[in-house]
Amino acid sequence: MPTKMQQIGKFGEDKVKENCFCPSCKISELTQSGNPTSTFKLLSDGFKCADIICDFCGYLAQVKTKTVGNVDQIPSNIRGGSWPTFKKRIDAGIFFSLYLVLVSKDRKTYAIHFLPVELQQVEMFRPRPPLKPPSRREGWQGFNYDLSIVKTSFVCIHEHK
Secondary structure (H helix, E strand, O other): OOOHHHHHHHHHHHHHHHHOOOOOOOOOEEOOOOOEEOOEEEOOOOOOOOOEEEOOOOOEEEEEEEEOOOOOOOOOEEEEEEHHHHHHHHHOOOOOEEEEEEEOOOOOOEEEEEEOHHHOOHHHEEEOOOOOOOOOOOOOOEEEEEHHHOHHHOEEEEEEO
């Protein structure tokens, strides 16, 4: 049974897949009714540091979802995943664009915001302290996205109100 955090994360990934087009190739597929549809596909849960891929050009991106009071206001921070895994990519100069899905508590209102790779800054990735006993995952270390320094760089690309 997925946790509430996993459920909200899946909600955000699904909304990006349904409503966004690849910013790299800008290709969309046509449905049988002739309407354009996204070429984004969800990656498996075990894929590290990325959540979606363009089925046409291979563009990778990260999706983060957060429940908020105002879907139009970028929060100051959001939780990331595993710090050691992410740090290896930072050190190698590999970054993925970020789709930030902000969702109201009742899930009726949401907005998808986009931060391209080119506007990200290394300083926005902040490691958290490793988990301590009696944590089930003792020693695991995550990180936070400090969005306060890039708030104005996000672009709202889809709203559902």
